[in-house]
Amino acid sequence: xxxxxxxxxxxxxxxxxxxxxxxxxxxxxxxxxxxxxxxxxxxxxxxxxxxxxxxxxxxxxxxxxxxxxxxxxxxxxxxxxxxxxxxxxxxxxxxxxxxxxxxxxxxxxxxxxxxxxxxxxxxxxxxxxxxxxxxxxxxxxxxxxxxxxxxxxxxxxxxxxxxxxxxxxxxxxxxxxxx
Amino acid sequence: xxxxxxxxxxxxxxxxxxxxxxxxxxxxxxxxxxxxxxxxxxxxxxxxxxxxxxxxxxxxxxxxxxxxxxxxxxxxxxxxxxxxxxxxxxxxxxxxxxxxxxxxxxxxxxxxxxxxxxxxxxxxxxxxxxxxxxxxxxxxxxxxxxxxxxxxxxxxxxxxxxxxxxxxxxxxxxxxxxxxxxxxxxxxxxx
Amino acid sequence: xxxxxxxxxxxxxxxxxxxxxxxxxxxxxxxxxxxxxxxxxxxxxxxxxxxxxxxxxxxxxxxxxxxxxxxxxxxxxxxxxxxxxxxxxxxxxxxxxxxxxxxxxxxxxxxxxxxxxxxxxxxxxxxxxxxxxxxxxxxxxxxxxxxxxxxxxxxxxxxxxxxxxxxxxxxxxxxxxxxxxxxxxxxxxxxxxxxxxxxxxxxxxxxxxxxxxxxxxxxxxxxxxxxxxxxxxxxxxxxxxxxxxxxxxxxxxxxxxxxxxxxxxxxxxxxxxxxxxxxxxxxxxxxxxxxxxxxxxxxxxxxxxxxxxxxxxxxxxxxxxxxxxxxxxxxxxxxxxxxxxxxxxxxxxxxxxxxxxxxxxxxxxxxxxxxxxxxxxxxxxxxxxxxxxxx
Numbered sequence: 001x002x003x004x005x006x007x008x009x010x011x012x013x014x015x016x017x018x019x020x021x022x023x024x025x026x027x028x029x030x031x032x033x034x035x036x037x038x039x040x041x042x043x044x045x046x047x048x049x050x051x052x053x054x055x056x057x058x059x060x061x062x063x064x065x066x067x068x069x070x071x072x073x074x075x076x077x078x079x080x081x082x083x084x085x086x087x088x089x090x091x092x093x094x095x096x097x098x099x100x101x102x103x104x105x106x107x108x109x110x111x112x113x114x115x116x117x118x119x120x121x122x123x124x125x126x127x128x129x130x131x132x133x134x135x136x137x138x139x140x141x142x143x144x145x146x147x148x149x150x151x152x153x154x155x156x157x158x159x160x161x162x163x164x165x166x167x168x169x170x171x172x173x174x175x176x177x178x179x
Numbered sequence: 180x181x182x183x184x185x186x187x188x189x190x191x192x193x194x195x196x197x198x199x200x201x202x203x204x205x206x207x208x209x210x211x212x213x214x215x216x217x218x219x220x221x222x223x224x225x226x227x228x229x230x231x232x233x234x235x236x237x238x239x240x241x242x243x244x245x246x247x248x249x250x251x252x253x254x255x256x257x258x259x260x261x262x263x264x265x266x267x268x269x270x271x272x273x274x275x276x277x278x279x280x281x282x283x284x285x286x287x288x289x290x291x292x293x294x295x296x297x298x299x300x301x302x303x304x305x306x307x308x309x310x311x312x313x314x315x316x317x318x319x320x321x322x323x324x325x326x327x328x329x330x331x332x333x334x335x336x337x338x339x340x341x342x343x344x345x346x347x348x349x350x351x352x353x354x355x356x357x358x359x360x361x362x363x364x365x366x367x368x369x370x
Numbered sequence: 371x372x373x374x375x376x377x378x379x380x381x382x383x384x385x386x387x388x389x390x391x392x393x394x395x396x397x398x399x400x401x402x403x404x405x406x407x408x409x410x411x412x413x414x415x416x417x418x419x420x421x422x423x424x425x426x427x428x429x430x431x432x433x434x435x436x437x438x439x440x441x442x443x444x445x446x447x448x449x450x451x452x453x454x455x456x457x458x459x460x461x462x463x464x465x466x467x468x469x470x471x472x473x474x475x476x477x478x479x480x481x482x483x484x485x486x487x488x489x490x491x492x493x494x495x496x497x498x499x500x501x502x503x504x505x506x507x508x509x510x511x512x513x514x515x516x517x518x519x520x521x522x523x524x525x526x527x528x529x530x531x532x533x534x535x536x537x538x539x540x541x542x543x544x545x546x547x548x549x550x551x552x553x554x555x556x557x558x559x560x561x562x563x564x565x566x567x568x569x570x571x572x573x574x575x576x577x578x579x580x581x582x583x584x585x586x587x588x589x590x591x592x593x594x595x596x597x598x599x600x601x602x603x604x605x606x607x608x609x610x611x612x613x614x615x616x617x618x619x620x621x622x623x624x625x626x627x628x629x630x631x632x633x634x635x636x637x638x639x640x641x642x643x644x645x646x647x648x649x650x651x652x653x654x655x656x657x658x659x660x661x662x663x664x665x666x667x668x669x670x671x672x673x674x675x676x677x678x679x680x681x682x683x684x685x686x687x688x689x690x691x692x693x694x695x696x697x698x699x700x701x702x703x704x705x706x707x708x709x710x711x712x713x714x715x716x717x718x719x720x721x722x723x724x725x726x727x728x729x730x731x732x733x734x735x736x737x738x739x740x741x742x743x744x745x746x747x748x749x750x751x752x753x754x755x756x757x758x759x760x761x
Contacts, residue, residue, distance in 0.1 A: 022232065022236070023226065023227065023228075023229070023232045024226075024227035024231070024232040024235055024353065024507070025224045025225065025226055025227065026224070026225045026226075026227050026506050026507040027222070027223070027224050027225075028222075028223055028225065028506050028510060029220070029221055029222045029223065030221040030223070030430065030498065030499060030501070030502055031291075031292075031498040031501070032219065032221065032430055032433070032492055032493070032498040032499050033216065033217065033218045033219075033492075033493040033494070033498075034216065034217040034218075034219075034433030034491045034492060034493060035208070035209075035214050035215075035216050035490075035491060035493050036214060036215045036216075036217070036396075036433065036491050037203070037208070037212055037213070037214055037392075037393070037394050037395070037396065037491075038212070038213045038214070038215070038396075039394065039395050039396030039398070039399050040201060040394055040395050040396075040399050041399065042213070042396065043212055043213055043394060046213045047213065071398075071443070072399050072402060073399075073402045073406065073443075073444070075443035075446075075448045076416075076448065076449075077415070077416055077417065078402070078405070078406050078409065078415070078416040078446055080406070156213075157213040158213055158214075158215055159215070195411075195728075196385075196407055196410065196411070198386055198387060198388045198403075198407075198553050198554050199387055199388065199403040199407075200387045200388030200389075200390055200393055200395060200400065200403065200586075200587070201390075201393060201394035201395060202388065202390035202391065202392065202393065202394075203390075203392040203393065203394050204392075205392070207392075208392045208490070212394060216493075217433060219433075223506070225506040225507060227507045231507050231508060234508070235507070255620070255623065257505075257508050259620075263618050263619070263620070264618075282526060282622075282626070283522045283523070283525045283526035283529065283626060284522065284525060285517075285518060285521035285522050285525055285573045285574055285575070285576075286571070286573065286574035287515055287517060287518060287521065287572070287573035287574075288570070288571055288572060288573065288574075289515065289517070289572050289573070290513075290515065291495070291497045291498070291500075291501055291513075291514070291515045291516065292494045292495045292497060292498065293494075293495055293497075293572075299574075300513065300515075302512070302514065302515075302518045302521075302522060303522070304522055304526070304622045304626070313623065313624075313625060314622070314623050315622030315623060315626075316622055317504075317508075317509050317512065317514070317518075317622055318512065319512055328571055328574045332574075336529075337525070337526070337529040354511055355507070355508045355509070355511050355512060356511050356512065
């Protein structure tokens, strides 16, 4: 129910009259930056990668799950996995991939990028990574790939130490995988 | 890092089990452990909305506008499109005085990111004359001398009348900062 | 409150991580530390838990969008009904209320509630995110600082009742001292009122030592329906009443000297708990204390002190650990630390231990039977209240 507008009082000015208001947009920003630790498990993962050039994973005996990236705990049963570390060779298989033609702003890329999720052999996990040394038309689901790391002196103990994965030079045996 | 974090503190108190966690010093955080940084550009264009757009127009013209609820009778500023208590349109616009009363103030010596300020900011909640009591409005107090708590407190008190100090008309942009600050007045004008 | 719920709900386990300025652990790992400890003390396994409530404040602190979902596995929520409870600083106690509704409604018998915050990721200071609490058009252009709203409110509280800053500084002294006995504590200390007032003025009347710290940490509890609680626990602590209420978002329009929204929330919780004389029937309180004055402000809103008189009660020792109404015997946010949502859950953990007589060096005397925990947040407009007791 709309009430009668009151134009009579001298203190009221052009009541309602939304048409006369020019809507305004106010610009601003949220001034935040972030510095993330890798966490207790992540710290060990990246330091191992930096020093030894290999992955390290944790394992839940009860649920028969091997976590890569490693976790301190099993997400299914909450078992403490901090004493279950095992070394893992950084080889795996292409679980799925995509060919990216545009950058984050939507502009064209000079050459398409291959982005894949690689399941790491002997684990139940994997990583999002780039595929290197291969043409898009040659990539196949389930093909074997191996890691390409930054040279040891350039590694900083972050994800950027992993440049990507390339086709495996020796064909590995098909790993035992669990669902 | 060798082992992941384990118990670092146990006391004669519950939960009896050792509490876990790995506190880092500032140095460790900035260099010793693996960290990843992200500097996002979080930029927004916020719609000022119907009521505030009109309020900003008023400021540009050197006027403080308010709105009155025809149900509860409250007169408020900054204006709003609807009364949040009665859920009715608040479209009875009024022009208010540019004088006010200090409800509360503070003397702030740090910026938001905790950098020291030599000349403090004096934020205040002021009640604009003509609004319903307790309808406060956030702005700044200026026109006081000195920068110590003692010096400033001698010149300000809760309940003191203040008056808006405006930017010159040609400098106004239709922004809350068109009012530079509120400064103490000697004589309280009639409400 | 329309109708009093029939199903009784108990807390049967509680757990914490350390509270720290900067943790190596991720938020997920901190959540796991607290959640797994709560399960262990309750004597239940994750597979027994039927639903999980996660409390965590703004996404921008952790710098993770949809942080509730991201924390899922650390909170034990994988493949379960999972909810994020979020009302800013009030989230910790609100998460208990959310968990309580899930059990009291009869939907579930065993629910895990986890609170987490990792504020150290946010650089240079989490205030960069906090700032957006101010209106973008009519407040942020003034160059505000989060401290403003608290210092403005404290000053109004002081000027309304003639309270001195010395009276308020005593809250910091008490809570930081209480925290010396708390194993999770980040900023426990033995200080005097003089020390507090000698610390830098950040925003008069607020001094640095009257502000709780920036913290990383997690806390958790396990809630159970009556038949499950009686089977699993020798000493269940019952959630006797809950309440919450939000006042207008136009914060300048509120009476800054008195938190009416806390009173509304408290009246709802007390009504449910059958409390008519809170000062006689409540033996221990964990009011929310992110700033020293807030504890006093909230004790008045909780109807545990007369308006403007909480400072007098504090000065005469009423709120000491051995006083008539011990408040923040844990050490509170001022002493244990303030990982926002986790801090509210920590307060409920404290009531759990105190009411079971298990608080060790922190134990208050006299076999307390009933306590109240309260948190506060959003744009200083919400009160969240939970009453716990042994019957």
